[in-house]
Amino acid sequence: MSDQIPAISEAESRVMEALWRKAPQRSEDIVAAVQQANDWHEKTIRTLLGRLLGKGAVSAEKEGRRYLYSPTLRREQWQWQESRSLLDRVFGGRLSLLLAHFSEHEKLGAKDIAELRKLLDAIEKKGR
Amino acid sequence: MSDQIPAISEAESRVMEALWRKAPQRSEDIVAAVQQANDWHEKTIRTLLGRLLGKGAVSAEKEGRRYLYSPTLRREQWQWQESRSLLDRVFGGRLSLLLAHFSEHEKLGAKDIAELRKLLDAIEKKGR
DNA sequence: CAGCAAAGATTACAAGCGTAGTCTTTTACT
DNA sequence: AGTAAAAGACTACGCTTGTAATCTTTGCTG
Numbered sequence: 630m631s632d633q634i635p636a637i638s639e640a641e642s643r644v645m646e647a648l649w650r651k652a653p654q655r656s657e658d659i660v661a662a663v664q665q666a667n668d669w670h671e672k673t674i675r676t677l678l679g680r681l682l683g684k685g686a687v688s689a690e691k692e693g694r695r696y697l698y699s700p701t702l703r704r705e706q707w708q709w710q711e712s713r714s715l716l717d718r719v720f721g722g723r724l725s726l727l728l729a730h731f732s733e734h735e736k737l738g739a740k741d742i743a744e745l746r747k748l749l750d751a752i753e754k755k756g757r
Numbered sequence: 758m759s760d761q762i763p764a765i766s767e768a769e770s771r772v773m774e775a776l777w778r779k780a781p782q783r784s785e786d787i788v789a790a791v792q793q794a795n796d797w798h799e800k801t802i803r804t805l806l807g808r809l810l811g812k813g814a815v816s817a818e819k820e821g822r823r824y825l826y827s828p829t830l831r832r833e834q835w836q837w838q839e840s841r842s843l844l845d846r847v848f849g850g851r852l853s854l855l856l857a858h859f860s861e862h863e864k865l866g867a868k869d870i871a872e873l874r875k876l877l878d879a880i881e882k883k884g885r
Numbered sequence: 886c887a888g889c890a891a892a893g894a895t896t897a898c899a900a901g902c903g904t905a906g907t908c909t910t911t912t913a914c915t
Numbered sequence: 916a917g918t919a920a921a922a923g924a925c926t927a928c929g930c931t932t933g934t935a936a937t938c939t940t941t942g943c944t945g
Contacts, residue, residue, distance in 0.1 A: 638932060639846065656892065672935050675893075680932090694942070695892065708847050709862055712855065715843045718767060719836050724859060725872045730836055731852060732880050742877055744853055748860040749870055749877075766902060784922065800905050803923075808902090822911065823922065888944090895938070901931085908925070914918085 634702050635684045642707070643667050644677045648687060649704040653697035762830050763812045770835070771795050772805045776815060777832040781825035 637645065647662035648654065654662070660674045678698065681687045689696035720726040731737070737745075765773065775790035776782060782790070788802045806826065809815045817824035848854040 640933060642846065669933095670935060672937095673933075676933090676935070679894080694940095708858055711843060711847045712858055712862075715839060716859075718770065719839045725869055725876070727840065727859075728856075728873060729876055730833075730840055732876055734837055734840075737852070737880055739881075741853060741856075742881055745856060745873070745877055748856060749873055752860055753867075753870055763901095768903060797903095798905060801903075804903090804905070807924080886945100890943085891941095893939085895936105897936075898934090900933090903930090904928090906925105906927075908923105910923085911921090913920085915916100 632685065634686050636710075637681065637684060637686055637702070637707070640669075640673075641677050641681055641684075641686070644674060644681060645686065645700060645702065645704070645707070648698060648700040653690070653699040655692070655695055655697060659698060762814050764838075765809065765812060765814055765830070765835070768797075768801075769805050769809055769812075769814070772802060772809060773814065773828060773830065773832070773835070776826060776828040781818070781827040783820070783823055783825060787826060 643666065644659065644663055646666070647659050650662070651658075656675060656678060659678060660671050663669065663674050664671075678687070682689060682698075686700065686702040687698050688701050689698050691697075716722055716724060716727055720730070771794065772787065772791055774794070775787050778790070779786075784803060784806060787806060788799050791797065791802045792799075806815070810817060810826075814828065814830040815826050816829050817826050819825075844850055844852060844855055848858075
């Protein structure tokens with residue numbers, strides 16, 4: 630049922646980041662926030678905001694003559710979509726391949742490893 | 758120096774998969790292989806192959822009047838690029854966030870978990 | 886009250902992508 | 916030799932994306 634939101638693009642996601650950090654916000658503030666992190670023209674940011682509205686990833690409610698924007702797509706959900714997509718596209722859905730990959734290339738600190746072990750324990754326990 | 762290969766698209770990566778599985782191959786065989794997995798028109802696949810050539814992700818050498826195609830971009834490298842990209846774009850580069858994410862959402866089978874543990878052991882040992 | 890400035894709406898435009906179709910060249914047959 | 920078929924080259928076309936510029940409306944300001 631949850632009407633599918635079309636994929637959001639890289640640039641669009643930068644605008645979402647601003648909204649995930651704080652919402653609702655007026656476009657002016659969104660523009661300011663996004664410009665903090667990305668040196669984009671104000672017009673560009675407004676365009677992206679508009680597209681996100683069109684995609685249903687953000688909603689807008691009138692506040693006086695302006696709008697207040699809020700994210701509809703939750704960050705978690707987006708992260709999940711992107712992760713699944715990578716996993717399926719690149720690693721044939723096999724998580725262990727992904728992890729093996731990171732383990733080879735990424736410096737996994739002792740802390741990371743400990744964290745991972747804890748994760749595994751928790752998963753295993755939960756899984757019965 | 759390593760002249761950067763432009764990002765390859767989703768569809769293009771399907772063609773790469775065929776070449777990663779076996780190379781070099783004649784276009785005819787690539788077409789056949791890709792059609793196994795994706796129901797695309799022969800012309801489409803040839804177009805993608807051409808674009809990959811243009812991007813320098815595959816090379817071609819004449820074999821008689823035809824070409825033999827081989828991947829230039831290694832699969833590992835591509836997987837790495839995609840993974841880094843996800844990690845940076847979506848999780849701010851923090852691997853632990855990604856992992857926590859998967860641990861929450863992914864159903865890890867007992868086999869996955871065992872495999873992961875083994876991985877962790879190996880990593881730890883290697884890391885001293 | 887007349888005109889400007891800001892928020893939003895609409896339009897622009899090139900590059901990349903998915904998905905082919907058409908044109909050209911070359912070889913293999915009849 | 917003439918011709919069809921296959922491989923490759925070139926062309927097509929609508930959609931998305933990045934990156935804005937222009938147009939419209941409307942409250943605010945002098």
